[in-house]
Amino acid sequence: AQSVTQLGSHVSVSEGALVLLRCNYSSSVPPYLFWYVQYPNQGLQLLLKYTSAATLVKGINGFEAEFKKSETSFHLTKPSAHMSDAAEYFCAVSDRPSNTGKLIFGQGTTLQVKP
Amino acid sequence: DTAVSQTPKYLVTQMGNDKSIKCEQNLGHDTMYWYKQDSKKFLKIMFSYNNKELIINETVPNRFSPKSPDKAHLNLHINSLELGDSAVYFCASSSQPGTSGVEQFFGPGTRLTVL
Numbered sequence: 001a002q003s004v005t006q007l008g009s010h011v012s013v014s015e016g017a018l019v020l021l022r023c024n025y026s027s028s029v030p031p032y033l034f035w036y037v038q039y040p041n042q043g044l045q046l047l048l049k050y051t052s053a054a055t056l057v058k059g060i061n062g063f064e065a066e067f068k069k070s071e072t073s074f075h076l077t078k079p080s081a082h083m084s085d086a087a088e089y090f091c092a093v094s095d096r097p098s099n100t101g102k103l104i105f106g107q108g109t110t111l112q113v114k115p
Numbered sequence: 116d117t118a119v120s121q122t123p124k125y126l127v128t129q130m131g132n133d134k135s136i137k138c139e140q141n142l143g144h145d146t147m148y149w150y151k152q153d154s155k156k157f158l159k160i161m162f163s164y165n166n167k168e169l170i171i172n173e174t175v176p177n178r179f180s181p182k183s184p185d186k187a188h189l190n191l192h193i194n195s196l197e198l199g200d201s202a203v204y205f206c207a208s209s210s211q212p213g214t215s216g217v218e219q220f221f222g223p224g225t226r227l228t229v230l
Contacts, residue, residue, distance in 0.1 A: 032216035034218075041223075041224075042223055043205055043221035043222050044207075044219075046218045046219075049216055049218065050216075051216035088156060100163060100171050102160050102163065102171055103160065103219060105158040107157055108156045108158075
């Protein structure tokens with residue numbers, strides 16, 4: 001069965017610093033992977049997704065993620081944090097064998113951006 | 116126009132009551148989902164409907180019953196509410212799931228508090 005693990009439930013960076021949010025996956029088939037962001041009191045919004053095309057995926061708001069099969073990782077990065085990036089970030093894997101569209105989420109990482 | 120809308124946004128009720136949460140999407144999608152986000156922000160799928168047909172039912176208590184009158188609506192009815200049902204419930208929709216790793220669009224959430 002597919003699963004994802006997000007390392008670090010809370011990450012704090014200074015404004016302008018590099019953002020690195022870690023996600024490792026487990027999947028019996030080539031995975032489809034997603035990063036979603038949840039701003040306070042809002043629903044989830046897709047940042048980017050990997051669906052077996054280019055391994056470096058660019059998303060919205062300057063975020064990108066690199067799929068590394070050898071490390072079973074899909075870490076999210078942004079070169080320079082903005083205050084507006086403070087939110088909850090979720091990594092997710094699609095339950096591909098069933099093709100039902102079911103998403104399996106990681107535990108989430110809270111990103112704090114300090115001025 | 117809001118793509119995925121939910122009503123109500125907040126719901127406070129007593130144990131033992133029956134309540135419903137409504138969800139509507141205007142994206143023309145075929146598939147809709149209900150997720151539960153607990154107090155630790157962990158997200159888990161509950162149900163999914165594709166063209167009004169139930170395709171995912173994730174070992175949710177029978178007190179929870181989804182209803183899809185048409186493919187633009189997926190309502191969640193909860194009988195005999197319990198304290199443990201307190202959570203944020205998210206509705207989401209996507210185009211036909213399959214092998215393309217489609218994006219799910221989330222509603223703003225309904226915060227249910229059972230007293």
